[in-house]
Amino acid sequence: MADKLLPLKSELLKKTDMFSSLLDHELEVIADHSEFRTYRKGDSVFKIDEPGDALYIVRSGEVLISKQEPYGPVIDIARFIDGNCFGEIDMFTESDRGVSAHATGNTELLIFPKSGTSFADILNNHPEISARILHKLLAGISSRIRSANALVKENSPIIQELKKQVxxxxxxxxxxxxxxxxxxxxxxxxxxxxxxxxxxxxxxxxxxxxxxxxxxxxxxxxxxxxxxxxxxxxxxxxxxxxxxxxxxxxxxxxxxxxxxxxxxxxxxxxxxxxxxxxxxxxxxxxxxxxxxxxxxxxxxxxxxxxxxxxxxxxxxxxxxxxxxxxxxxx
The missing domain is CATH 3.30.70.270 (Reverse transcriptase/Diguanylate cyclase domain)
Structure with a gap:
């Protein structure tokens, strides 16, 4: 039975940097192995130490990433809104989650891969997709590192102000x-x-x-x-x-x-x-x-x-x- 949501999934995937270089038929493969899931306010998306076996794209709503300090408070780390992608590093490195995530209100996420599907199996069956996605991921990480280095070198007063705020x-x-x-x-x-x-x-x-x-x-x-x-x-x-x-x-x-x-x-x-x-x-x-x-x-x-x-x-x-x-x- 055809997935009526396949075009919608492909469109959302195409807008994220990680999947933007994929061809249409490759996007359909990823979309076919993805699923939408809805959350209410306070619902957990994932918890700390759970396997990082999926990435998430926010279709609507907001997700808060936080971490409980031992003997201390819960620290809010990041917020993701419409179009944002998160969880991809843990998925690629097969790492356990180092943080927790929950919905701050009614939220809909596109999850890849969907339940019952192995990310490794998908990539083994579609090596050309694997190469494109991996290249995008590494390029994105390198870009973040270069940006961070530039910020430290070129804007030290800003860094000092950030330290003051923290x-x-x-x-x-x-x-x-x-x-x-x-x-x-x-x-x-x-x-x-x-x-x-x-x-x-x-x-x-x-x-x-x-x-x-x-x-x-x-x-x-x-x-x-x-x-x-x-x-x-x-x-x-x-x-x-x-x-x-x-x-x-x-x-x-x-x-x-x-x-x-x-x-x-x-x-x-x-x-x-x-x-x-x-x-x-x-x-x-x-x-x-x-x-x-x-x-x-x-x-x-x-x-x-x-x-x-x-x-x-x-x-x-x-x-x-x-x-x-x-x-x-x-």
Missing amino acids: YRDKLTGIYNDTYLLERVRKNISIGLSFALIISKPDNFKELNDEYGHEAGDIVIKLMARKLRDYTGDDKRTVRYKGNAMAVMLPDVDRDEAYNAAKGVQNFLKGLDISEVTKGKKFKLSASVGIALFPDHYTDPEELVFKTHELPLIGRNRGGNCILFPEDGAE
Whole structure:
């Protein structure tokens, strides 16, 4: 039985760079081994670690590509809209998916090859198509590499601005959690010992309740700016999440890390926030978590995640605590 959608499939395939060089009869072969599939909002297209055995072309709607960071947030990587093709590299290299994909709304995709069909078998049966597609794929990858190299060489100010957008916290201007995790990963990869200190005010909710969330944002900016001045090193001071502030100290022992954490705690307790409270007495109380590499953790994500949990444990114990991981055990 003839596939009534074959012309529509061929037209969509022809518009993608990978299949644009195929002759009409070759496009029909690819179209005949493709299928349309519809998705509703939130439906999974594929999940991380699934076999990369197909590529996808968006006929309508949108697909979001994302990745779950271990012990961290889900990071949005890319969005694909009408006419975009994705998943082809995994299919050609027979690799498992390194990311997840889901529909952000009602979406229709053209999938090649269709269920029950092997990409390798198709190419073995049609070697001339294989050669054309492979040539297009390699040309596309080479073009992307050349473009990226040109961007780095010719537009270094743009690269610097991109780094600022990626690594700087928009509210406070200091470094953010993305920067922190990369620094932790790098230090662990080269075997550089360090301490990570993460502090959180115990009574920040009371501040927000009494003076409002705008006042809370002002205090966060004060904390960030003053803590950076206190540490004397922009690259050591990070806004991790919400009102949590992090400080990294290279090559320190347990006692030195504790003394530094005590200093951070005292700094927060003594922070002048009278501009927010309009003269009313309100002093921050703070709990602080400390983890050492390699003493406590050797996995970057786990080290950051577990250290961030310690001030929360301290707050639940009444606040004003300084805790190492072994102190946080119930």
